[in-house]
Amino acid sequence: xxxxxxxxxxxxxxxxxxxxxxxxxxxxxxxxxxxxxxxxxxxxxxxxxxxxxxxxxxxxxxxxxxxxxxxxxxxxxxxxxxxxxxxxxxxxxxxxxxxxxxxxxxxxxxxxxxxxxxxxxxxxxxxxxxxxxxxxxxxxxxxxxxxxxxxxxxxxxxxxxxxxxxxxxxxxxxxxxxxxxxxxxxxxxxxxxxxxxxxxxxxxxxxxxxxxxxxxxxxxxxxxxxxxxxxxxxxxxxxxxxxxxxxxxxxxxxxxxxxxxxxxxxxxxxxxxxxxxxxxxxxxxxxxxxxxxxxxxxxxxxxxx
Numbered sequence: 001x002x003x004x005x006x007x008x009x010x011x012x013x014x015x016x017x018x019x020x021x022x023x024x025x026x027x028x029x030x031x032x033x034x035x036x037x038x039x040x041x042x043x044x045x046x047x048x049x050x051x052x053x054x055x056x057x058x059x060x061x062x063x064x065x066x067x068x069x070x071x072x073x074x075x076x077x078x079x080x081x082x083x084x085x086x087x088x089x090x091x092x093x094x095x096x097x098x099x100x101x102x103x104x105x106x107x108x109x110x111x112x113x114x115x116x117x118x119x120x121x122x123x124x125x126x127x128x129x130x131x132x133x134x135x136x137x138x139x140x141x142x143x144x145x146x147x148x149x150x151x152x153x154x155x156x157x158x159x160x161x162x163x164x165x166x167x168x169x170x171x172x173x174x175x176x177x178x179x180x181x182x183x184x185x186x187x188x189x190x191x192x193x194x195x196x197x198x199x200x201x202x203x204x205x206x207x208x209x210x211x212x213x214x215x216x217x218x219x220x221x222x223x224x225x226x227x228x229x230x231x232x233x234x235x236x237x238x239x240x241x242x243x244x245x246x247x248x249x250x251x252x253x254x255x256x257x258x259x260x261x262x263x264x265x266x267x268x269x270x271x272x273x274x275x276x277x278x279x280x281x282x283x284x285x286x287x288x289x290x291x292x293x294x295x296x297x298x299x300x301x302x303x304x305x
Contacts, residue, residue, distance in 0.1 A: 010047060011073050013040045017053060018070045019143045021060045078281045090286040092123035097287055099126070100146040104133045104203065105230025107150055107274065110248040111168075115298055126291075133203065138162075144279060147288065148295075153273040154209050163277040166292070168299040172271040173210055174250045174261040176233055177242045181260070188242070190265040194220045199236065199243040201229035209272060210244045217268055233257045246272070248302075 016026040027037035045052055048069075053060040062070070103112055108130055119126050133151060134140070138159050141149045150168065153160060175188055184192060198221040201208040207215075208229050214221065227235065232243050233250070237258040250261040276295060282288040 006047075007043075010040065010044055011077060013037070014044055014052075014066075014069070015073050015077055017041065017044075017060070018062060018066065018073070021053075021062070022058075023060070078283075081281055081285070090290055092126060092290055094125065095123065095287065096125040097127070098129060099148065099288075099291055100129045100131065101148045101150060102131050102133055102137050102140060102146050103150040105228065106246055106249050109230070110246075110252050111150075111274075111298070111302070114302070115295065118298075135206065141277060141279060144281060147278065147282060148291070149277045150274060150295075151277070152209055153275045155203075156275075156277075160275060160277060163279060164283050165275050165277040166296065168274045168276055168295065169303055170271045170273050171246045171248050173244045173264055173269055174247050175242055175264050176236060176245045176250055176254075176259050176261050178237050178239060179258050179260040181240065181242075183240065184242070184262070186262070188262050188265055190219075193242065193265055195222055197224040197239070197241045198222050199224070199232055199241045200226040201232050201243065201245075202226055203229065213269060214244070214266070217266060219266055233259060 013026065013030060016029050017023070020026045020029065023037050023041060024034055027034045030037065032040075041053065048065060050065045051063055052066040053062055055061075101112070112128065112130060116128060119128070131146065137149055137151060138156070140146050141163065149163075153167070175193065177184055177188075183196060200211055200221065200223045202211070203209070210229075224241065225235065229245065230249075233245055233253045234257050235241065236243065244264065245261075247261075250259070253259070254261060276292065278288065278292065
């Protein structure tokens, strides 16, 4: 085929269709109407001499040819975007750019909030759209619906190797409780931890990593309440409840929430490792590189502090 006679934008549409498996959603991603997207699909079918996608239920199923083309097309688009971005100059002081990031409440409060404050001064045209961590966070990054994913390495279960990634920081767990708790002084025993009313935490529809680790270690708890871990510290004041929270979050909210924090009486309790992940598509983009370097620098600063 003579590339001079080919519309390479069709490959962008093909990639959207493979990703979304829906004409309607692909049209939305490309900012065109559904009839226009259907017409583009018709052109793709003519170009490849294959149906490419057939309807099954409410979605589309890729034909064997379409499945075989998916990765080569994605790689081609990734290389094309890398070539085009090399000539661009990114100046954060004047740039107007919005980045989408998936991060949980804990990360937003302890890590991204300081970044937002600095961006307002250093890069006033840069915006972050921060989305909560859902059950499908890896798939959202895989489908290029977000620019960055910041999650614990332990939550990725080996999937992190699929994406470019970098470790940001580690954070350990502490026991948090009311600063005037009637039963606990300056230390807490394993027996107290296991028998006092316990506030368990969750992440979306899943148990939090701390609860999973306690179960793995066989540590019993007297669970009375289960809530999102970003809310947990603010439910302890005036109660006999105890909970496990991240050290960075504990010291960020301890005074405001009226808490004291103690070393956990669980020797084998492991810290979490927060990592950021992105896609190969944005790996060489100068604006994305700047944001990632900014996050790494901030993580180093906060670790030193």
